[in-house]
Amino acid sequence: MAPQPLPCTRPTRADAARNYDRLVTAARETFAQHGTDTSLEEIARRAGVGIGTLYRRFPSRTALLEAVYVDEIQSVCDRAYDFDRELEPFDALAAWLRSFLGYGLSKGSLASELTVALGKDSPFFQVCKVNVQEAGKLLLDKAKAAGEVRSELELMDVMRLVGGINMGRDIEPEQANRLLDIVLCGLRPAAS
Amino acid sequence: MAPQPLPCTRPTRADAARNYDRLVTAARETFAQHGTDTSLEEIARRAGVGIGTLYRRFPSRTALLEAVYVDEIQSVCDRAYDFDRELEPFDALAAWLRSFLGYGLSKGSLASELTVALGKDSPFFQVCKVNVQEAGKLLLDKAKAAGEVRSELELMDVMRLVGGINMGRDIEPEQANRLLDIVLCGLRPAAS
DNA sequence: TTGCAAAGCGGAGGAGGCCTCCGTATCGTA
């Protein structure tokens, strides 16, 4: 499947765009701190808008969750390209992998609530996954080309290892980072 | 991890046990037909009990979902042992695998809503998984011993193949069964 | 710069779900 642009419905009129951003930001921050079962009324309050404004832009709870998720996926992809420009190939790959520790099907996570609403194998998740894979493949291929990563590694191998770290229940960030250090060490070509 | 008994809180007093069964049955049937977002009040109505009765036995929505899930897992395990007694080894394995097509992280499924509440890697899911794996391993080992399945296959291999079928979004039962037939064909030892 | 049409705003209100409480009913044992 060729990558498609991520679905985004940000309006163009100034006041509407500002409220869209405020809602997505308030939702992301609230979900990160309290889990995704916060009421829409509470999210609207934290965004400083009316519940009617939220519903005009996001016709359902799932629509808001999708917007937050797409926003995060867009950030993941943007960081890949930023790291590609700013860092050496292996460092870019490492920084990128480190930046999305914490995503996964944990309790109260965005991904798990969207799985209930859409199904794990929905077109929505497929589009997001393809975009992330394209960004990751860029970094992996450059690190391979620089001789800094084992040439037999596929992106799916790396994603599985990171996914395994994310699968740990309520993992502490320090532990997650230690485990990632181990994975990164293992990505290096064997000393000859 | 040594298998532990599945968590079950069925009461012993007659009227309470009867209502427990009615609630679990009503919940399972309703979730199968309408997805898991049916209200608890609706489930109590369909079970023919009061909402207070539901809350006396299941202090939260998640508690009821766990009971339904455990009931399904217990059925999956019981069927394995029943098929083991009643069928030839390969037929037993095939019947067992066929019997749980349809489980997975699809839209509105029990497993996906429980993932939101508990996390994918929760102790609850671990205990369920261990029990299923023990039952499956019994059938697989017997089919191998009878020479009817490739000896190099591990239970995780088989579960992954079936999981892949279950991952298809809103798959039709006929298609799921066709795909399983393909998998079963592939489990056979190669003709020499 | 001004006027105006279109788009956006927001909160009250109705419906439904969640959950507790308490008077009544049933069960099971002595």
Added chain:
DNA sequence: TACGATACGGAGGCCTCCTCCGCTTTGCAA
């Protein structure tokens, strides 16, 4: 058979969901 313990169930209060409509703001054309 009697009685204490446990179970039952639905009303009521609170919260969330979601729509509706009067009011406000935006942005473009004249």
